[in-house]
Amino acid sequence: MNWDDLKIFLDVVRQPKLEQTAIKLDMDATTISRRLKRLETELETTLFERTRRGHMLTPSGEALAKQVENMESTAFDIVSRTAGDRTASGRVRLGVPEGVGTKLIAPALSLFKQRYPEINTDLIALSGFVSVPKREADMSVLLTRPSAGRLKIRRLSDYSLKLYGSARYLADSIPVQSAKDLSEHTLIGYVDDLIYSNQLRYFGELLQGRSPDLCSTSINAQLEMVKAGAGLGILPCFMARQHPELVEVLPDAFRLERTFWLAVHEDVAGLKRNRLVSDFLAEQLHALP
Secondary structure (H helix, E strand, C coil), X not given: CCHHHHHHHHHHHHCCXXXXXXXXXXXXXXXXXXXXXXXXXXXXXXXXXXXXXXXXXXXXXXXXXXXXXXXXXXXXXXXXXXXXXXXXXXXXXXXXEHHHHHHHHHHHHHHHHHHCCCEEEEEEEECCCCCCCCCCCCEEEEXXXXXXXXXXXXXXXEXXXXXXXXXXXXXXXXXXXXXHHHHHCCEEECCHHHCCCHHHCHHHHHCCCCCCCEXXXXXXXXXXXXXXCCCEEEXXXXXXXXXXXXXXXXXXXXXXXXXXXXXXXXXXXXXXXXXXXXXXHHHHHCCCC
């Protein structure tokens, strides 16, 4: 087998859409497709299913991906042991929830790049989750501890959420002295039938029978509505505290605790670059409010 074909195979595993892989490799998508077919012919098996979502691994493809990633891991570890962590290289695809991804992890990547200049990062920040078992990412920050799959799990940090409003909104509205007063206020939250994790069903936990009046699938959009004085919203403290115009409302009665978990696919958990990203995330998130 041609090692260059195997490297292309891994690139397609990590980015199933050929057009995007072609841009990354500066190659023609047709050439990549031809190289994959050559690899399949040599191995006498089908490695990918061609779907609208891109090239999805078959069981044979999964087996090959594990072998090639182990080869890659061994090579990188040899280099790392010889020259130290700064020589670790490659690309890590990291899936993160939108809020922590944009407010904390994205700004911190500048420091990570200074430490490890040869490691490149794809940061996928979504109002949802990125599947590690389906190889949509090498690792993913999650709101719930996964209970199945070939994953290495790490607890990153606990964090708190509280009810917030802008100082301007609170000054112009009926005072909030108890939970009963919230019936006179506009509440901001998630679109109920599009919530991707039960950990986000805040109002059902704190205000049974009350649903948000203004809704968005995006926590960043909710934050902007609260800042603009549209109403009150339950926000992660690490986000709200970046905006001094926001004020805690009923802080003793409205407090939630949640946890960030990191899931890494078993096949790539041993790669030096993935271990460095994992440790960096734990370092950045260990003391969230």
